[in-house]
Amino acid sequence: MSTEQKTPEVRMTIDDHVCLISLDNAAKKNAITPELLDQLSKHLTTFDDDDDLWVAVLDPVGEHTTAGLDMPKFFGPEATAKPIPPDQVDPFGLARRCKKPVVSVVHGITYTIGIEMMLASDIVIAADTAKFCQLESKRGIAPLGGAHFRYVERAGWGNAMYHLFLCDEFGAQEALRIGFVQEVLPYGQHRERAIEIARLICKCAPIGLRTTKEAALIYARDGEEKAIAAIPAMQETVFATEDFKEGIRSFKERREAKFLGR
Numbered sequence: 001m002s003t004e005q006k007t008p009e010v011r012m013t014i015d016d017h018v019c020l021i022s023l024d025n026a027a028k029k030n031a032i033t034p035e036l037l038d039q040l041s042k043h044l045t046t047f048d049d050d051d052d053l054w055v056a057v058l059d060p061v062g063e064h065t066t067a068g069l070d071m072p073k074f075f076g077p078e079a080t081a082k083p084i085p086p087d088q089v090d091p092f093g094l095a096r097r098c099k100k101p102v103v104s105v106v107h108g109i110t111y112t113i114g115i116e117m118m119l120a121s122d123i124v125i126a127a128d129t130a131k132f133c134q135l136e137s138k139r140g141i142a143p144l145g146g147a148h149f150r151y152v153e154r155a156g157w158g159n160a161m162y163h164l165f166l167c168d169e170f171g172a173q174e175a176l177r178i179g180f181v182q183e184v185l186p187y188g189q190h191r192e193r194a195i196e197i198a199r200l201i202c203k204c205a206p207i208g209l210r211t212t213k214e215a216a217l218i219y220a221r222d223g224e225e226k227a228i229a230a231i232p233a234m235q236e237t238v239f240a241t242e243d244f245k246e247g248i249r250s251f252k253e254r255r256e257a258k259f260l261g262r
Contacts, residue, residue, distance in 0.1 A: 026062030093120030116145035
């Protein structure tokens with residue numbers, strides 16, 4: 001029986017318009033190294049730049065999402081971490097962010113940056129095995145990947161500070177209650193459901209969805225006034241597409257629309 005350990009990697013597979021991105025360092029509970037973070041960023045960038053890819057599903061291999069960073073490789077004398085180039089998608093959404101829908105799949109240990117990356121996505125589907133913990137302050141530091149505002153954005157001030165101050169571990173049902181995840185299913189079924197959701201999203205016009213996400217991010221960043229001001233540009237973008245014409249035709253013909261993303 002071979003004891004050879006697989007080289008950690010991030011894989012990308014394509015199924016029609018769905019892009020499945022799988023981080024695989026399962027032997028170490030998907031601990032994230034600088035090399036894995038760079039691969040993840042590059043795959044997200046490839047997805048974001050390809051007009052034929054409409055939805056991404058982030059599905060870490062194995063029973064755990066991630067135990068967090070491989071700390072010595074990010075901090076200390078032997079660190080190999082480098083900044084993510086500004087032209088690449090930032091998995092934390094702190095710089096360049098995916099303009100298309102991203103569905104995150106989480107299960108088992110989902111600690112620290114695992115939470116921050118899932119909250120930078122758009123929809124989260126959890127297994128009932130998922131357990132979450134933002135424990136940086138138990139190690140004398142603070143969360144540096146966006147948790148300080150993502151928690152507030154998703155869960156509200158009280159729920160955010162409750163978990164950020166306690167640095168406690170909580171389960172999938174609590175994550176559902178506070179809005180971190182959108183659905184909880186038995187382990188295994190959660191992966192199937194995430195792919196199902198991605199395919200359902202692909203039935204909608206991709207340019208319409210990208211325009212919707214862009215406008216929602218304007219609201220999150222700049223507030224209601226700027227989001228309202230963005231409506232004319234949204235209308236101009238979608239009304240100029242072939243998909244808009246197909247949407248009208250399908251309505252008149254009482255059939256499901258077949259969108260092409262142009």
